[in-house]
Amino acid sequence: QDAVHRVTVTPLPQEAGVLCVLEDLSEVEQMGQMRREFVANVSHELRSPLTALTGFIETLKGAAKDDPAARERFLAIMEREAGRMNRLIRDLLHLSRVEAEERVRPTAMVDLVEILRSTKATLRPLAESSGVTVRLDLPDGLKTQVPGDADQLVQVFQNLMENAVKYGGAGGEVVVRLTPDSLPKAAALRIEVIDQGEGIDAQHLPRLTERFYRVDGHRSREKGGTGLGLAIVKHIVQRHRGRLKIDSTRGMGSTFAVILPSE
Ligand code: ADP
Numbered sequence: 001q002d003a004v005h006r007v008t009v010t011p012l013p014q015e016a017g018v019l020c021v022l023e024d025l026s027e028v029e030q031m032g033q034m035r036r037e038f039v040a041n042v043s044h045e046l047r048s049p050l051t052a053l054t055g056f057i058e059t060l061k062g063a064a065k066d067d068p069a070a071r072e073r074f075l076a077i078m079e080r081e082a083g084r085m086n087r088l089i090r091d092l093l094h095l096s097r098v099e100a101e102e103r104v105r106p107t108a109m110v111d112l113v114e115i116l117r118s119t120k121a122t123l124r125p126l127a128e129s130s131g132v133t134v135r136l137d138l139p140d141g142l143k144t145q146v147p148g149d150a151d152q153l154v155q156v157f158q159n160l161m162e163n164a165v166k167y168g169g170a171g172g173e174v175v176v177r178l179t180p181d182s183l184p185k186a187a188a189l190r191i192e193v194i195d196q197g198e199g200i201d202a203q204h205l206p207r208l209t210e211r212f213y214r215v216d217g218h219r220s221r222e223k224g225g226t227g228l229g230l231a232i233v234k235h236i237v238q239r240h241r242g243r244l245k246i247d248s249t250r251g252m253g254s255t256f257a258v259i260l261p262s263e
Contacts, residue, residue: 004029041212045088045226049081056081084224091228095211098152098235109145110153112189112260113138116176119157123165132169134161137177144178146189146260152236153260159229160193160256166223168195171253183243186261196253205246209234233258 004025011018056074064070120134127134138144146153157176164174174195181190200208200215207213212227214220220227237244241261248254 038211042088042092045212046085049084049088052081053078084221087224088226088228091226091232094155095228095232095235098232098239101239103241104149104152104236104239107149108147110148110150111145112153112178112191113144115150115154115157116178116191119154119161120176122158123161126162127165127169127174130165130169132165132172132174134165134174134176137175139178139180142178142180143262144189146240146262148240148260149236153240156233156236156258157191157193159233160258163229164193164195164197164254164256166225167219168197168199168253170198171196181259183241183259183261186241187263188242188259188261190257190259192255192257194253194255199250199252199254200246200248201250202248205248208246209244 006023006025008021008023009018010021056078060071060074064074116136116138120136123134161174161176168174174193177190177192177194179190179192181188204213204215208215209230211231213230214225214227217227234244237258237260243257243259245257245259246254247257
């Protein structure tokens with residue numbers, strides 16, 4: 001019922017009849033709608049930290065000028081808000097970069113074991129402060145390389161493992177498992193990021209990789225989320241001709257599986 005059509009009727013010369021063109025503009029219309037929503041979302045996400053910053057600048061110039069304790073507190077909040085804007089802009093740039101190209105040029109063979117190990121090390125401070133252990137479950141004697149862009153693949157596993165610690169950390173352990181798999185027409189490797197945390201209601205699953213889609217916006221922002229992480233993951237995985245599968249049950253935890261062709 002959302003279809004949008006355009007009909008153009010042009011008379012043909014010498015009364016030979018009329019040319020009638022019926023165009024389906026639904027897709028164009030839908031893309032325009034999505035673009036408008038995206039711009040509105042970005043503006044909103046940028047405006048809230050900016051409003052906070054402007055407000056605190058005013059307060060620092062006025063009432064809090066001679067109150068060192070208040071000044072410290074306000075400066076800490078301003079730092080946090082500036083950090084939020086920074087992360088948002090960083091993620092927007094990442095997203096626009098990975099959206100721009102359809103397919104990644106297979107630059108090199110990338111070793112997934114190396115990526116998973118270094119990502120685990122990067123996330124150690126966050127995991128420790130959240131009381132979560134990250135365990136890598138890696139196979140013996142398996143070729144663990146895939147063709148791809150190392151920086152982008154790091155980004156994929158960093159986003160997924162960080163989410164597992166942030167949202168799934170209640171279970172105490174995050175397991176990252178690498179196993180052989182297959183895709184139509186190619187051998188593949190499957191990397192699963194498994195948590196035993198809060199899980200996600202089935203109704204949210206189809207929309208989870210949309211830009212700015214969050215199950216709980218307040219919680220995501222509190223944990224420094226931008227709402228763009230899974231959109232970035234989806235695009236990078238697609239560009240590597242891979243698949244992203246999300247399995248989750250409320251209260252039981254989530255499994256985010258990435259399947260990447262290994263040849
Ligand atoms: P964010 O920056 O908000 O983390 P993401 O795109 O990475 O954005 O994730 C989108 C939303 O999906 C999150 O806000 C969160 O509600 C939900 N989510 C992601 N990973 C998990 C997980 N492992 N467990 C539960 N919820 C998750």
